[in-house]
Amino acid sequence: TVQREEIDDEMDGCDVTDEGGKSIYMVSDGTGWTAEHTVTAALGQFDYCLVDRGCPVSTHLFSGIDDVERLMEIIKQAAREGAMVVYTLAESSMAESARQACKIWEVPCTDILSPITEAVANHLGVSPSGLPRGAPGRNSALSEDYFKRIEAIEFTIKQDDGALPQNLHKADIVLTGVSRTGKTPLSIYLAQKGYKVANVPLVMGIKAPKALFEIDPEKVFGLTINPVVLQTIRWARAKTLGFHGEAKTSYSEMDHIRKELEYASTLFAQNPVWPVIEVTGKAIEETAAVILRLYQDRKNRCSMPRISKRY
């Protein structure tokens, strides 16, 4: 999916109808991230036609919509623009207003929150509060979980790129692999889920830190990637860094890449407890899912691998 955001000025956020293609409005009384996440997953089902621009789509996120006037304005605008509307509205009267307005103005609408909230309500045998997040009077105590996540993020930032190998033993997860296998974004992704992550770059000709072999091998994950794809990524990287001549040659040259990946494979083979994760063609969140599945698996040895949380 080729996706371009407002921030590079490629699109005027107000005047989308000019651009052709279909619009999806996402409306939330909260942040809108739930609607955005769900719509993005659904759009994954159409990327065969999105990528070659057979069916251009634009999404428009309206967050913090907690009064019926603005809600009506947005749905009216959707009607004018021929957009569909996806919404998450905690207050049942707001959700009902949206439903009715969509019906009247003939806007195709999908309520993302109500079906799951109702199912959970039936399951728990209690009623939903009907209060949007951020509503006054809502209890938003600083939980243990909140502090744990922040600590994980700060830990992870400090350990990035092999800094502080003396702290590897404090990490929950240690990632290792050659340059541009996605260690940094993956570390950050996992950190936001509450895991302290350290990453150790493998560079041919430079010895990996001793600590890597002294810590619990069950928490180390090796990353590997197809050499041709790695070259593409390294080219992009070299361009960004403004590399020229020598540096560029050895960094993104195929012969060097192959040797470096072989060096990594040999190291992985010498440490057979480390799972080796193939990252080629995987999004960061996909690799993260694979790693967390293995991590929880090793921890719990369940018959059915799962990630569990208690609320």
Add this chain to the structure above:
Amino acid sequence: TVQREEIDDEMDGCDVTDEGGKSIYMVSDGTGWTAEHTVTAALGQFDYCLVDRGCPVSTHLFSGIDDVERLMEIIKQAAREGAMVVYTLAESSMAESARQACKIWEVPCTDILSPITEAVANHLGVSPSGLPRGAPGRNSALSEDYFKRIEAIEFTIKQDDGALPQNLHKADIVLTGVSRTGKTPLSIYLAQKGYKVANVPLVMGIKAPKALFEIDPEKVFGLTINPVVLQTIRWARAKTLGFHGEAKTSYSEMDHIRKELEYASTLFAQNPVWPVIEVTGKAIEETAAVILRLYQDRKNRCSMPRISKRY
């Protein structure tokens, strides 16, 4: 919501029935993050009863479930455990199998992906591919967007905590505020959405870097927080860092906190273009939503603030 994850060993991921409370199974042929995100939003509607443990809930995420045998095993297990099931399955035959199995074994089930996918299909006038993410043959090209996000994350990590003030002008967004207003986790959250973020800590008695006043003021955001809440957070912080005596006193002492917040307010008042964001009681993603709404607003001057993307 008090939420505890597996990683602190407080719960055996396999044996949840012992613990009492209700289970929610989340099943995906992909990462499971969409289901998790949606369920977390829905659980927000029940936190009045979750927090005081009136209705304990545990969630169990099963990711990468792309064959019907494992799917059936999970639903059978849900039936045994009295769990409800929430699923996202791209292949229509898999979704249909889940639906039928839930019916036969009397498991309450909610399909999160199909309703939105069908609505989008109708809107676009094309059929969904039915291919789960990560399915062989799916096009997962390294998009411009992918590189932009990675660059944003790497940029943001390097600028954390006022490092490299000479790079402030390269940032899309600059956050400033006193210690523990959430600058770091917020920066990282925004970076993952593709924005290059720098953050500049305000410390009483230390002059803020000159660059902060030389860059485009439209991209600077001030963060402020209630002093009592800040003290709680600083206490937690001091404990984590192992502060004692002097340092702790001035850092988390109320008088010092009030003065430091006043110092920040004065600075904000001197720079009236900077929006001042109140972070008290807000989750990181909520503050991020507020900032991005203002950011896009200033950029586009729409009559209806929105964040737009093109696919």
